[in-house]
Amino acid sequence: MKKIAIDAMGGDNAPKAIVEGVNKAIQSFSDIEIQLYGDEEKIKPYLIESNRVSIIHTDEKIHSDDEPAKAIRRKKNSSMVLAAKAVKDGEADAILSAGNTGALLAAGLFVVGRIKGIDRPGLMSTMPTMDGKGFDMLDLGANAENTAAHLHQYAVLGSFYAKQVRGVAKPRIGLLNNGTEMTKGDALRKETYELLAADTSLHFVGNVEARDLMSGVADVVVADGFTGNAVLKSIEGTAIAITGQLKEAIKSGGWKAKMGAFFLKDSLYDLKNTLDYSNAGGAVLFGLKAPLVKSHGSSDAKAIFHTIKQVRVMLETDLVGQLATAFSKEAEKND
Amino acid sequence: MKKIAIDAMGGDNAPKAIVEGVNKAIQSFSDIEIQLYGDEEKIKPYLIESNRVSIIHTDEKIHSDDEPAKAIRRKKNSSMVLAAKAVKDGEADAILSAGNTGALLAAGLFVVGRIKGIDRPGLMSTMPTMDGKGFDMLDLGANAENTAAHLHQYAVLGSFYAKQVRGVAKPRIGLLNNGTEMTKGDALRKETYELLAADTSLHFVGNVEARDLMSGVADVVVADGFTGNAVLKSIEGTAIAITGQLKEAIKSGGWKAKMGAFFLKDSLYDLKNTLDYSNAGGAVLFGLKAPLVKSHGSSDAKAIFHTIKQVRVMLETDLVGQLATAFSKEAEKND
Numbered sequence: 001m002k003k004i005a006i007d008a009m010g011g012d013n014a015p016k017a018i019v020e021g022v023n024k025a026i027q028s029f030s031d032i033e034i035q036l037y038g039d040e041e042k043i044k045p046y047l048i049e050s051n052r053v054s055i056i057h058t059d060e061k062i063h064s065d066d067e068p069a070k071a072i073r074r075k076k077n078s079s080m081v082l083a084a085k086a087v088k089d090g091e092a093d094a095i096l097s098a099g100n101t102g103a104l105l106a107a108g109l110f111v112v113g114r115i116k117g118i119d120r121p122g123l124m125s126t127m128p129t130m131d132g133k134g135f136d137m138l139d140l141g142a143n144a145e146n147t148a149a150h151l152h153q154y155a156v157l158g159s160f161y162a163k164q165v166r167g168v169a170k171p172r173i174g175l176l177n178n179g180t181e182m183t184k185g186d187a188l189r190k191e192t193y194e195l196l197a198a199d200t201s202l203h204f205v206g207n208v209e210a211r212d213l214m215s216g217v218a219d220v221v222v223a224d225g226f227t228g229n230a231v232l233k234s235i236e237g238t239a240i241a242i243t244g245q246l247k248e249a250i251k252s253g254g255w256k257a258k259m260g261a262f263f264l265k266d267s268l269y270d271l272k273n274t275l276d277y278s279n280a281g282g283a284v285l286f287g288l289k290a291p292l293v294k295s296h297g298s299s300d301a302k303a304i305f306h307t308i309k310q311v312r313v314m315l316e317t318d319l320v321g322q323l324a325t326a327f328s329k330e331a332e333k334n335d
Numbered sequence: 336m337k338k339i340a341i342d343a344m345g346g347d348n349a350p351k352a353i354v355e356g357v358n359k360a361i362q363s364f365s366d367i368e369i370q371l372y373g374d375e376e377k378i379k380p381y382l383i384e385s386n387r388v389s390i391i392h393t394d395e396k397i398h399s400d401d402e403p404a405k406a407i408r409r410k411k412n413s414s415m416v417l418a419a420k421a422v423k424d425g426e427a428d429a430i431l432s433a434g435n436t437g438a439l440l441a442a443g444l445f446v447v448g449r450i451k452g453i454d455r456p457g458l459m460s461t462m463p464t465m466d467g468k469g470f471d472m473l474d475l476g477a478n479a480e481n482t483a484a485h486l487h488q489y490a491v492l493g494s495f496y497a498k499q500v501r502g503v504a505k506p507r508i509g510l511l512n513n514g515t516e517m518t519k520g521d522a523l524r525k526e527t528y529e530l531l532a533a534d535t536s537l538h539f540v541g542n543v544e545a546r547d548l549m550s551g552v553a554d555v556v557v558a559d560g561f562t563g564n565a566v567l568k569s570i571e572g573t574a575i576a577i578t579g580q581l582k583e584a585i586k587s588g589g590w591k592a593k594m595g596a597f598f599l600k601d602s603l604y605d606l607k608n609t610l611d612y613s614n615a616g617g618a619v620l621f622g623l624k625a626p627l628v629k630s631h632g633s634s635d636a637k638a639i640f641h642t643i644k645q646v647r648v649m650l651e652t653d654l655v656g657q658l659a660t661a662f663s664k665e666a667e668k669n670d
Contacts, residue, residue: 178561186479227561227562229545236546240546249606256601259595275577
C-alpha cells in the first residue's frame with residue numbers, strides 16, 4: 001500500500017478541489033492510502049468516506065503570502081508541515097500540496113531532507129510540446145544560483161524521471177543555452193557542457209535554445225534555477241496572453257467571430273488541451289528522500305487527481321530509491 | 336539630410352526585400368539618403384532610381400553561418416563591413432542590416448565603436464504587449480555575462496529610447512527577476528536593484544516577472560544578456576508554436592473548422608497583428624557611436640521600411656548624441 005500525505009488546505013480551491021481529486025484517486029487506484037492534513041470540519045462535507053482515507057485535523061495553515069522559511073519554522077502545526085513530518089517519520093511515503101511553493105520547497109529541504117550526494121534539489125515540471133509528448137525541465141526556480149555540478153545532477157535526475165515515470169526509453173538531454181554551437185554561453189554553460197558530454201550514462205544531445213523547446217528538441221532540458229524560472233514564466237505568460245487575446249477577439253468580434261468560434265470549437269478545444277499539461281501532474285522537487293509534488297495553486301479536482309496518479313507512479317517505480325542508490329555509488333566513487 | 340548605410344545582401348530575402356523596403360522609404364521620407372552596399376547587378380532590377388539612393392558595389396558578403404568575429408576580420412570588403420566603415424568614416428549616420436546577427440554586433444563594436452562611458456552595448460528590441468503599446472527589453476544576448484553596472488546602463492539606455500523614439504513620457508523601468516519582492520534573485524539582481532532604486536533619473540518600478548511582460552508591466556525591461564536571450568526566444572517559440580498549432584487545427588479540422596476560420600478571419604488577423612511587431616522596427620545594438628539596427632533575417636519589404644523609419648527617428652531625435660552627452664557627464668563625475 002502506497003501512503004500519500006496531502007496538504008488539504010493548500011491552493012486557491014482548497015479544500016474542495018483537493019478532496020474531490022482524492023475521492024477520484026481512491027476510486028481509481030486500489031493500492032493507495034491517503035492522509036488528509038487540514039481542517040476536519042471543512043474537509044468532511046466533500047469527502048466520500050473510505051477506509052483508505054484518514055483526516056489528521058489541524059487548524060493551522062500556511063497562506064500563499066507567508067514568508068516561506070519563517071512559515072515553516074513558526075507554523076509547526078500547519079497542514080503542510082504536518083504532512084512533511086509524516087513523510088519524515090515514515091508514516092507516509094510521499095507528499096503533495098497545492099499551497100505556497102516557497103514554503104513547500106523549504107519543508108522539503110528542511111523537514112523531508114535531501115538524498116545523500118545531491119547538493120541542490122531542483123524543481124522539475126513536464127511541459128507541453130506541440131507533438132503532445134512534452135519535455136521535463138529543471139531547475140525551474142528552487143535555486144537562484146547553480147553550479148555546473150548541480151546542472152549535471154539535474155540531467156541525471158531528469159533522465160531517471162523521463163525513463164521511469166514518462167516511459168521514454170532513452171531520454172535526450174539538452175542544455176538550455178543561447179545558441180546551439182558547443183562553444184556558446186557563459187562559463188557555467190561551457191563547464192556544464194563538458195560534464196554532460198563526458199557522462200556516458202546520459203544521452204546528451206547538446207545545447208538547445210528556448211525557441212525550440214515546444215518543438216520537442218529534447219526530452220529533458222537542464223537549466224540553472226534563475227533562467228529556468230524565467231523561461232517557464234515566459235512560456236506561461238505568452239500562452240496566457242495569446243489565448244486571452246484570441247478569446248477577446250472572438251468576444252468583441254461581432255456575430256461573424258462568434259459564428260467562427262462556434263464552428264472552430266473542437267479545434268480550439270484541441271489547442272487548449274495541448275497547452276494544458278495538468279494531466280502530466282505537478283512540479284516535483286527532485287532530490288529529496290521522498291517524492292514531493294507541488295500541484296498548481298489553481299488546481300481543480302482533475303489536476304489533483306493527475307498529480308496523485310503521478311506520485312503513485314513515482315512510488316511504484318521506486319524512483320527515489322533508485323536515485324539514492326545511484327547517487328550513493330557516485331558519492332563512494334568520489335570518496 | 337540623414338544618411339543611412341544599408342547592407343543590401345543580408346537576410347533571407349536579400350536583396351529583393353531590402354531594396355523594395357528602401358524604395359518605399361525614399362518615397363515616404365524626403366529627408367533621407369540611402370547607400371546600398373552589395374552586388375550592383377542583383378540590386379538594380381529591384382531599385383527605383385532616385386538621386387537619394389546610391390549603390391556601392393561589392394562582390395563579397397557575410398553568410399548567416401559565418402563565424403562572426405572571423406568574418407568581420409577577414410571579409411573586409413563584405414557589404415556589411417563596408418556599411419559599418421562608412422559610418423565610422425562619417426560618410427553615413429547609421430547602419431542597417433538583416434544579415435548575420437553576431438557579425439553585425441562585432442562590426443558595431445569593432446568598426447563603429449562604443450560611446451565613451453558605455454561598457455557593454457546591449458541588444459534591444461521593442462516587443463509586443465496585449466494592449467498594443469509594447470515594451471523595450473535589453474540585453475537580448477549581445478553579452479553572455481553582465482554586471483550590475485551594465486544592467487544599470489541598460490536601464491538608462493532603454494529609458495532614453497522609450498522616451499525619444501516611442502514617445503513614452505516617463506518610462507517605467509522593470510528589472511527582470513524570479514519574483515517581484517525586492518529581496519528576490521541572485522547577487523546580480525540584488526545589486527542591480529539597489530543601483531536602479533538609487534538612480535533618481537529613472538522611474539524604477541521594481542522587479543518584474545517574465546509571466547507579466549506581455550501584460551505591459553513595464554515600458555523598459557532590464558535583463559542580463561543570457562536571461563534576456565532565453566526570454567526573447569521563449570516568447571517567440573511559444574507564439575510560433577501556438578499559432579502554428581491553431582493553423583494545423585484549422586487545416587485538419589474538416590469543413591467545420593474551415594468555416595469557423597473563415598468567419599473568424601478578421602479576429603485572427605487582429606491577433607496576428609498584435610504579435611507581429613515588425614512595425615516597431617528592428618533590434619538596436621545600443622551604446623554605439625551611431626544607430627546600428629538589426630532587422631529580422633526573415634524581414635520582408637514592409638519590415639525593412641519600418642526599420643528605416645525607426646532609424647530615421649533615432650537620427651532625428653539625435654538619440655546617440657544625447658546618450659554621448661549623458662554618459663560623458665557620468666564619466667566626468669566618476670573621475
